[in-house]
Structure formats: structure tokens, C-alpha cells
Amino acid sequence: MKNDAITSRDVDFAKWYTDVVRAAKLADYTSVKGCIAIEPNGYAIWEKIQSIMDKKFKELGHVNIQLPLLIPEKLFNKEKELIEGFAPELIWATEVGDKKFDERLAIRSTSETLFCDYYKKHVRSHKDLPKLYNQWCNVFRYEKETRPFLRSREFLWQEGHTVHATEEEAIKETYQMMDVYKWFNHEILAIPSITGIKTEKEKFAGAEFTITNEDLMYNGVCLQDGTSHYFGQKFSKAYDVKFTNKENKEEYAYYTTWGKTTRAIAAIIMVHADDYGLVLPPRIAPKPVVIIPIGESEEVDKLSNEFKDKLISNDIMTYIDDSDKSPGFKFAEAEVNGIPVRIEIGKRDLENNTITIARRDTREKITVDKDVDIVKYVSDLLETIQSDMYNRALEKRESLTFEAHNLEDMEKILNTQPGFIHAMWCGDEACEDRIKEIKGCKSRCIVDEEKIDDKCVCCGKEAKHHVIWGIQY
């Protein structure tokens, strides 16, 4: 049954997206311009994202810390390159009660400044290194156009900030954390993202280099979803983060940062959801199984509870919808909320010794013997759904992956259907600027793949890099 509250994805993708966000009760607009309320259904996904990523960070030796939200202007001004990038979007606190502050306080848009200021105080010797710190928090960027999860004036993220005694170790960390993001997208979110290096033009302000995780949405638009930056000694010089190395000489520390945001929820929606609502990959679903009892009957209740207990005791989070809504309403609600597996236990079915199991991703209904080994059946099904969702997303990505050998190719592709466009590049920013004139297409990342041409897609000069291009959110 088509959900009336949701515009068709193929009719109006932007409207479809916000319809899904609202219908699945993931987030809502608030009286605060450009800021959303992340509602319980949406926040539960973020909690799941946090718990899985946090566990992985800790396995790799990272610990969490909490630094202030408000950053004094003078401190912030120390690293010029960073500010120029962020200045127009920075929100400033200037008053308490009715009194003006002596100095404006920037509301955190990113925390390089405070981490460096902290490390300056706490790093003395190579024995203090590495420091592998991460922070889960809220950050602010005053965006003009906002959309739930995708671009919001306030959003949630994690920001890793690490300092190391050697360049080699810091660069290793930069790549390692990108591998974590890629693993997370592939294995947990069922999103076949691509990783590569940002061009000079597109890298993070002040970084030596930026590695990025790029997802392709159902409509062929690209989404940057996780970045890892290597800063070399630039920030530690600006903020005076020095240590005595093994040779007893003073040296500036090597610095990395890496972050992933609530934007990941936008990616889940735009890769997997459909006209019926959200579709959650099982591994990120806060509760991947719902049981819906149909008809009043002791047997129905008994089996519902038995299944629930068995599934939960095997770590498959399951809930029974025993509200007084109609079964049809409950099916629709489970569907719009994207619950991967729905178990329908009906009085009549039980007379035939059967139950019905519905997959959210394919909307298939399967009749199953009521004496099935429910734990094995459901856990196998969840694994199947997870890998099917990944494979469908990969097929979609491949169907929207193109090659361009000249500007004409590029224009033709972008005028038909955006996607990941592979094309060679000379390394000249002027060519990036020229390509951007075509519908705002930008370099997404430089990938470590075989060349597909000898010359630059734009100027025709000798090509240096294999680049993926696309239109971005």
C-alpha cells in the first residue's frame, strides 16, 4: 500500500526525501531557523551509529574527551587558513544577560583550535605520544539553505584529533581512520562508498591532504560522508604543540583529524529508502524485528512472546507492537519506519500452523511453519537482507558510473543523469573551475585506479590523476 504522505521518488526526489524524513519520524523542523529536532526514531539510529563506531575507535586505542563549545576569538584567530574557510558561517556569542563580553566567543564549528590548545599543555615528550582523542558533540555552521540531516545549522558528529611523534605514524592514522569509515559504510550501512584523496581545491582548509568517503545517492548525486585529514606540523606550529623527541630535540607534533556526522542518516535514506518509506539495513536498525499479533488469542500472544524472548536472548532486538491500532495500520507503520523484518502472527494462520514473515527491503511476504527455528531463520534472513541491500546499492552505483574522455562527454552525461564520472585530470585548478561550470560538477576525489586516458578531460594536456567527478549535496 503506497504511503500517501510520501511523494514518489522518481517524481520529485527532494520532496520524496523530506517526506520520508517526516513520515518515518526521523526529524522535524523547529522554531529555530535552520535547526532540526532529531526525533526518537532518528536519534536511535544515531545512537546505533555511535555505539558501533565508538567501539571500533576504542579497539584501535582511541579515548573520548569533551572540550568547550565556546572558543575565544583570539585563540581561534591563530590559525588563519582555518578561519578563512569558516569565518562567514561562524556564530558568535557576545553577551551574557545584558552585558557585553570583552571578547567574542565563537560557537564551535570544528575543534582544531581547542584540541591544539589542549595538546600544547599536555604534550612534552615523545613518551606522551601518540594522543588518540575523539569527541562526540554538536557543531554549528550557519548554512543558508538547510535540509534535515543533510545540511543543518547545528549537527552532531564525532571529531577525532590525534597527535603523533612521527609523520609516518600520523599518515598511517589518517589512512586507518578512513578505512574505518569505509568499513562502516560497506559493512554496517550497506553503502558501497568510494574513498580517495581530495584535490587541493577541495581539501579541508589548512590540511596537507584530505581523504574522503563518497557515497552515491539513488538520484546520482554524490554525498561526502566522512573525511580524514593529515595536517603535518602546520597546526602544531600555529598553536605551539612541541615535544622532545627520542634524540632529545624539540620537534612539532604531527596532527590528524577525522570526522563523520549525522549526515550518515541522510545517506541511509537516499541510498536505501523507497516510496513506502525508510528501509534500514539490519545492522544499523535499532530494532530490526517487529512482531505483530493479529486477533485476540492466547496462542497468538504466547507465540509472540516466545519469539520475542528467543530473539532478544540471541541479541536480535525485537519488539511486539501490541498497541490498539489495526493490524493494517501497524504493518504500514513498521514499513514506513523501515523495520527490516516483520513477523505477523495471526489466529487464522496458526490454525494452519503457519506465520507470515515480511521483508521490508523487497516487501516480500513469506509463509513459514510456526515451529520454525525462529532465531536461525530470522538471523539468516537479516544477513540476507543486509547483503542484498549492499548488492542492490552497488548495482545502482555501477549503473550510475560513467566515463568521460572530453568535456562533451561530461556535458552529455550530466545533462542526462548525474553519477560518478571517471575522467583523467591534468592537476590544474583551472580545469576544475571549467568543469564546475557544467551544472556545478566538482572533483569528488583522486582514486588509485588505472588511467583511462592519457590526456586531461578538460584541457587535453597530459593527465596526472584519475579523478571521480560529480554533483554534490
Added chain:
Amino acid sequence: MKNDAITSRDVDFAKWYTDVVRAAKLADYTSVKGCIAIEPNGYAIWEKIQSIMDKKFKELGHVNIQLPLLIPEKLFNKEKELIEGFAPELIWATEVGDKKFDERLAIRSTSETLFCDYYKKHVRSHKDLPKLYNQWCNVFRYEKETRPFLRSREFLWQEGHTVHATEEEAIKETYQMMDVYKWFNHEILAIPSITGIKTEKEKFAGAEFTITNEDLMYNGVCLQDGTSHYFGQKFSKAYDVKFTNKENKEEYAYYTTWGKTTRAIAAIIMVHADDYGLVLPPRIAPKPVVIIPIGESEEVDKLSNEFKDKLISNDIMTYIDDSDKSPGFKFAEAEVNGIPVRIEIGKRDLENNTITIARRDTREKITVDKDVDIVKYVSDLLETIQSDMYNRALEKRESLTFEAHNLEDMEKILNTQPGFIHAMWCGDEACEDRIKEIKGCKSRCIVDEEKIDDKCVCCGKEAKHHVIWGIQY
């Protein structure tokens, strides 16, 4: 071995407190005035607090949500009583880049305003009720004097905000959540807190009534550590949160809020820590057991790893300190960090088939057979430490609990040693004001205990309430 970095608790309690915070690396000052960095050791305790409380909240049907940090001035102004309480401490954001906002934005000091604005939009019928929402976030109050964890311009907390269809249900929730806080302090933090009702003068701005959880510190000073408020319909009238009740009539919703903050970490320190550093109750210790191998030996390493694996697989979080510091340094570090149980595995001891187990709370060292059932031994010991710590804190509280029957008693007690002072009260605010003149002593809460006198401790008129008084942080 006495820690030189820590002033003795009996010499200078205030200095001792900040020394412990620094020596145990719980928090540090930052370049942001009045705001601290919660360092990894401190933040890990907060994560543990969060995980235990969040689990309990969810078991009771609550879900998490995330609302904006910035609150438009007009919206904030709707509930006058609330603002008058908070106005002088409110920080305002007024600019983005170099442009002034049309309207100032208050930086969240509490979120009644935004929750009510959200509920206004999402509550229509009694079928939408109750809404049992909670938020984990950062909040801001521009305090003049600040101290780590105790009073900080930015702090972390959880704020529960619930709306209900009936007064009865809302009041039940208010009491239930106070029971959760009390359970948490008694069972997890080993702090024998007292709960009771705040007087009109001391209740939360705008609340019908406030229940509070009051801890007594080692020095006899009181700490408010968790409050639960019942607001009746006052806020829902101000913010227009209405619903259609079962009789199909429009009614304003009944509203409660409840919160607990990073201040709980201050309570842990000031109840349990000593001159050697932090002492963590086992149930709140992120890693309650450390294993310290002494001397290079295959047998030492083998047994260390064997113990660690066994303990971890029984959910007793354990780590091996295999850094290249000296054993003495490692002992001191485990001690200052408050790790409840330290297992020392030495080459020489093993020759005698023994190991050494040290309790942090009593600093007792026990020689144990190396073939001990380590899981049973350690888990029993952790339980013993937990209950011993509670009992010691209870004894301390009782030794600092007094009775006053007149102002002279009150003065004598407060001039000798502050504590929980039981005394009867007529209910008149003038008497509270008069008592406050004695070293700032305030009513902590009205308790449901037998009367100890017929007349008010201050004016001698007929007594209405049994009140606990004290000096507060």
C-alpha cells in the same frame, strides 16, 4: 606512598578536591574562562554514568531526542518565571560572521522552552500521550565562580521532559524518576543520598514542586545531585500544549522534567576519594581491575593474559599495564586513578605460587594463591568493596547528621562542623531567610520523617515540616 601532588583532605578540602581532579586526570582548565576539558579518565566515568542511567530510562519506556542548542529570544520569553530565574546567567548568540541577527539566540541553559514548543506541535490527542523523552546534551550557565564538575559555565547532563494526560500519571513519573536517581546513587555510586521535597523558596523556577537528591560530602557540605520537577499545566498553558482527552474535551498536558549532571563526578570524588587520589566504586569504574606484571618473565606474562581474558569474558573490564614504567610508578598511577582492584603478578611471588591483590579503598594488600579462581575471587572482592564503600559513606553521613531544636543549636553545629541538620520548620520563608544568615545555611529538603519537635527551630511557632538543613555547594 602519599601523593605529593595532592594536598591533604583535612588540611585544605578545596585544594585537595582540585588536586585530586588534576592528579587523576579527570579534568583540566582551558583557555575558555570557566569551561573545563573533561579528560579521558573523567569522560570515561561520564560514559559509564550515561550507559547505566540510559539503560534504566529506556527500561522505563523513555526514548532519546535531540533539540537545538540555540533558542530564539521571543520563544524563550514566553514563560516568564523560568526566565527570571535564568536571565542573568544566559549567554546570547547575536552574530554570524560580521552580521547581527535580527533576534538574539539564547544558548541552552535548560530546554523546557524547546520541549514545549515541540510537544505543542506533536501532541493532539490523549493517544499521543504520554511522551517520555530524554535528552543528553551540553548546557550553559554563566557562573561567576567555577570549579571542575561542581560548577562550570558549560556542563553535560541529561534532561528528561515528559507530558502526560493526567496529573496523577505525571506526579507518578516525577517520583519514579527521583527513585531512579536515588537507586543510582545508592546502588551504583555507593552514595547514601537523601531525597525530599524542596521548599517553595528553593524549588525550580516555575515548578509546582521539586524533589531533590541530596548528597553529603566528606567535609559535611551538601550537594544537590539530581532533581525531578512537576510543572502541572503551567508550561503547557504558556506554550499551548493541548490535547483532546478521553471525554473529547481539550485539556492542557501535565508536564515533568528531571535531570542529573556531570556534577555526579564531583560527588564521587568528595564522598569517596582520599589523600592518595580518586577511589572509584567498582560499579562506576570504567575498568575496575588493573593487572601489573612485575619483572620480565614468560610465566608472568602468561598468567597476566590468562587472568585478563578470564575476567573480561566474565564482563569484568580489566587492563594490563605493560608500559615501560617502573612497577612503583604503575602502582601509584592505578592508585591515584582510583582503580578498585590491582592485581600484581611478580616473578618472585610466582616462585612461591602467590600473587598480590590490592584493594584501592582500604589500600590493603592480600597475598593469594596463584591458582585461585580469579573470576570468583575478583567479583566477590568488587562486591565487597562496593558495599564497604557504601557503608563507610553512610557511617560518615551519620556522624555528620545533627538535630537542632533552636537557633542556638543550629549556630553551634554550623560553627563546629557542617552536616545534615534535622530541624522542624513552620513553613514561613522568613525563617529560612533568618537561618540563611548562619553561614548561608539553607533548607535542603522536606523529608517524610517523624517530627522531632512541635515548634519551628527558628520562630518557635507551630512546626509544619521536618526539614534537613545544610550548607551547599
